[in-house]
Amino acid sequence: MSTTAPERQGPGAGAPAAAPARSGAQPRPIRTSGWASYAGYGVVALVLALFAVLSPVFTDPANVASIINQATVTAIAGMGLAVVVIVGGDDVVEGGIDLSVGATAAVAGSVAAVLVSAGLGPAPAVLAALGVALLIGTANGVAVGLGLRPLLATLATMGIATSLDLVVSQNMKIALEGQPFTWLRDAGGLGVSGAVVVLLVVAAAFIWVFHRTRLGVNAYAVGQNPTAARVAGLNPARYRFASYLVSSGLAGVAGILLASRLSAAVPGIGTQILLDIILVAYMSTVFSRRLVITIGGTLLAALFVTALSNGMTLAGIASQWVGAVKGALILAVLTVVVLRSKAGNR
Amino acid sequence: MSHSPVEAPVNPGATTAAPAHAAPTHTTPAQTVPAGSELRRGATSRQRGGLPRLDARQLVAPLALAAILFVFTLLSDQFLRADNLAAVLNQSALLALAAVAMTLVVRAGGIDLSLGVAIDLSALAAAALIADGYYAWVAIAGGLVFGAVVGLVNALLIVGLRIPPFLATLSVWFVGTSVQQLLTGGGAPIYLSGPRVPAEFAFLGGTGLVAGVPVAIAAALAVAVLGWALLETTRFGRALTAAGEQPRAAAIAGRRVGALTFSAYVIASLLAAVAGVLLAARTNGFVPASGQLYVLDAIGAVFIGATLSRIGRPSVPGTLVGVLIFALLANGMNLIGLSFFWQGLGRGVALLLILLAGVVLAREGAGGPLRRLLGPARR
Numbered sequence: 001m002s003t004t005a006p007e008r009q010g011p012g013a014g015a016p017a018a019a020p021a022r023s024g025a026q027p028r029p030i031r032t033s034g035w036a037s038y039a040g041y042g043v044v045a046l047v048l049a050l051f052a053v054l055s056p057v058f059t060d061p062a063n064v065a066s067i068i069n070q071a072t073v074t075a076i077a078g079m080g081l082a083v084v085v086i087v088g089g090d091d092v093v094e095g096g097i098d099l100s101v102g103a104t105a106a107v108a109g110s111v112a113a114v115l116v117s118a119g120l121g122p123a124p125a126v127l128a129a130l131g132v133a134l135l136i137g138t139a140n141g142v143a144v145g146l147g148l149r150p151l152l153a154t155l156a157t158m159g160i161a162t163s164l165d166l167v168v169s170q171n172m173k174i175a176l177e178g179q180p181f182t183w184l185r186d187a188g189g190l191g192v193s194g195a196v197v198v199l200l201v202v203a204a205a206f207i208w209v210f211h212r213t214r215l216g217v218n219a220y221a222v223g224q225n226p227t228a229a230r231v232a233g234l235n236p237a238r239y240r241f242a243s244y245l246v247s248s249g250l251a252g253v254a255g256i257l258l259a260s261r262l263s264a265a266v267p268g269i270g271t272q273i274l275l276d277i278i279l280v281a282y283m284s285t286v287f288s289r290r291l292v293i294t295i296g297g298t299l300l301a302a303l304f305v306t307a308l309s310n311g312m313t314l315a316g317i318a319s320q321w322v323g324a325v326k327g328a329l330i331l332a333v334l335t336v337v338v339l340r341s342k343a344g345n346r
Numbered sequence: 347m348s349h350s351p352v353e354a355p356v357n358p359g360a361t362t363a364a365p366a367h368a369a370p371t372h373t374t375p376a377q378t379v380p381a382g383s384e385l386r387r388g389a390t391s392r393q394r395g396g397l398p399r400l401d402a403r404q405l406v407a408p409l410a411l412a413a414i415l416f417v418f419t420l421l422s423d424q425f426l427r428a429d430n431l432a433a434v435l436n437q438s439a440l441l442a443l444a445a446v447a448m449t450l451v452v453r454a455g456g457i458d459l460s461l462g463v464a465i466d467l468s469a470l471a472a473a474a475l476i477a478d479g480y481y482a483w484v485a486i487a488g489g490l491v492f493g494a495v496v497g498l499v500n501a502l503l504i505v506g507l508r509i510p511p512f513l514a515t516l517s518v519w520f521v522g523t524s525v526q527q528l529l530t531g532g533g534a535p536i537y538l539s540g541p542r543v544p545a546e547f548a549f550l551g552g553t554g555l556v557a558g559v560p561v562a563i564a565a566a567l568a569v570a571v572l573g574w575a576l577l578e579t580t581r582f583g584r585a586l587t588a589a590g591e592q593p594r595a596a597a598i599a600g601r602r603v604g605a606l607t608f609s610a611y612v613i614a615s616l617l618a619a620v621a622g623v624l625l626a627a628r629t630n631g632f633v634p635a636s637g638q639l640y641v642l643d644a645i646g647a648v649f650i651g652a653t654l655s656r657i658g659r660p661s662v663p664g665t666l667v668g669v670l671i672f673a674l675l676a677n678g679m680n681l682i683g684l685s686f687f688w689q690g691l692g693r694g695v696a697l698l699l700i701l702l703a704g705v706v707l708a709r710e711g712a713g714g715p716l717r718r719l720l721g722p723a724r725r
Contacts, residue, residue, distance in 0.1 A: 159691075327521035
């Protein structure tokens with residue numbers, strides 16, 4: 001592979017690790033400049049403008065608020081997945097991936113709802129829900145630490161968590177009412193829900209950590225070149241383990257927010273949200289000049305994907321098309337990324 | 347065939363060792379993989395093999411199979427009976443087809459999450475064509491064509507556009523699910539009433555016996571034998587393995603890696619389409635998204651099977667062991683009356699434990715990885 005000098009600057013310098021040998025002769029993505037860096041923003045603006053023209057309701061403040069409300073779940077869980085991919089590397093077969101996030105969110109929502117309806121206070125119920133989520137994360141972290149591929153480890157825990165969700169909820173919808181869940185659903189001020197407040201806090205914290213602190217630089221370094229990171233004195237195994245805990249923890253938070261928004265834990269919702277979570281995490285690369293997964297990009301991608309579903313509904317497009325459009329969207333995003341990285345490598 | 351004998355000696359490591367099955371991973375990685383990535387994947391199980399001794403990991407899957415047989419024989423007196431085991435085989439036939447297809451793709455260095463879509467679309471096409479009164483052979487051909495289209499799309503995305511296999515096939519999964527809903531008017535099942543089903547189609551669905559064996563089992567066995575022969579005895583299989591494990595080395599040695607990968611996805615979706623046609627015949631119709639259920643089990647079976655190999659390479663016989671483990675586990679859990687809710691837990695835990703035992707035993711012992719996790723640096 002022909003490489004240029006700036007790519008070899010070491011950890012955190014912005015060059016993702018060498019393309020893995022198994023997935024073909026992909027050139028390594030590098031820093032790009034010019035119009036291509038803004039292609040992601042351009043496409044997003046274009047699509048949003050299209051919907052604004054097609055449906056006058058789309059830009060209505062109430063509709064915008066509802067889009068933001070709906071985006072909270074995929075945004076928070078997506079950030080967790082983004083952390084795993086940042087730390088584990090972005091090769092999807094060998095690198096970091098957490099397929100259990102959707103099921104973890106579902107089981108966390110069910111646990112909280114079951115405990116609250118059993119008469120437990122909201123604080124212990126939420127703590128128990130997060131505890132279950134973190135247990136799943138621990139299982140992922142240990143399995144990956146022992147050398148299992150993340151794809152397989154989290155595939156297995158996804159099955160386990162899905163089953164746990166069924167066991168806990170007995171495959172029934174369980175109502176989740178009362179404070180603080182109604183606060184999360186309704187009142188956050190300025191027409192947005194409390195969930196949005198949670199999202200802003202989480203997003204601000206993670207954006208700060210991953211894009212402004214040494215810890216964040218180290219996390220990228222571990223994912224992009226573990227060998228160099230190890231030589232530089234970091235312990236990649238610890239970062240990886242922690243990333244799975246973060247991912248499950250955020251999935252647990254997302255699950256509680258989802259159950260609050262629906263006023264109930266709905267069984268089997270895990271697989272439905274998994275694909276959206278993966279979509280937003282990987283889509284964040286188009287918002288990055290260096291074509292890497294970012295926390296801020298994940299937030300933008302979650303807002304965009306939710307706006308897309310919302311806009312298609314408002315424009316009167318049948319719901320069956322939404323899946324096809326999302327699939328086409330991932331492909332478009334990935335094609336842009338691959339083409340841009342090829343162009344940058346010449 | 348992509349093998350070009352003239353260019354073969356360019357990389358003696360990859361070619362002279364090719365006839366031995368363990369070949370490509372034994373070549374020193376430093377020669378064939380760019381710096382950085384070989385060190386990065388040095389810690390994965392794939393390259394950990396190659397030691398002359400028989401690894402304990404190779405016993406994990408057979409022992410798990412034996413343990414499942416033993417436990418359920420104790421727990422249920424109906425488990426170890428010929429008719430029950432025959433039923434298990436019959437039920438596992440479609441999973442076996444999907445898993446053999448997945449083996450091919452994983453051998454080629456990829457993964458195919460859209461196999462379920464190929465199963466579904468071929469079942470949908472076959473059922474719809476029968477419902478419209480076409481001959482059975484038209485329906486079967488239509489089903490196979492629909493399935494093959496899925497593979498073609500995958501191959502174009504992965505080989506043509508160089509999109510990573512996981513994400514490309516995930517997108518196809520999205521799109522394919524949407525296509526199913528559009529074609530069925532939002533997800534309405536298709537039911538075929540008995541008299542309208544041609545005898546040939548019903549034959550596929552279970553009334554038929556080939557040499558005393560139900561058609562589905564016969565098809566799965568035939569595909570397994572063919573798949574094994576293709577991967578292990580032909581030049582194509584060796585080239586495909588090399589292309590999957592060391593694409594760069596294979597390319598230097600003159601293999602057409604792109605064409606090999608392309609063919610793997612198309613063949614896999616064709617095999618999935620066979621499963622889809624059999625599914626339509628067996629269920630006398632089509633229920634949307636019924637093929638998705640096979641995908642995750644197929645992936646699990648392939649990687650359970652890979653623990654049977656000293657170097658962690660997936661193979662058809664290993665995959666069949668994985669399929670049997672899943673099938674016997676499901677059957678046993680049903681027989682002892684375990685609630686459906688708990689069955690996913692049982693399967694997930696079994697999968698996790700077998701795979702973990704595999705990776706841990708492939709190393710020097712359980713102590714090493716633990717030290718590595720807690721110690722200052724990864725080896």
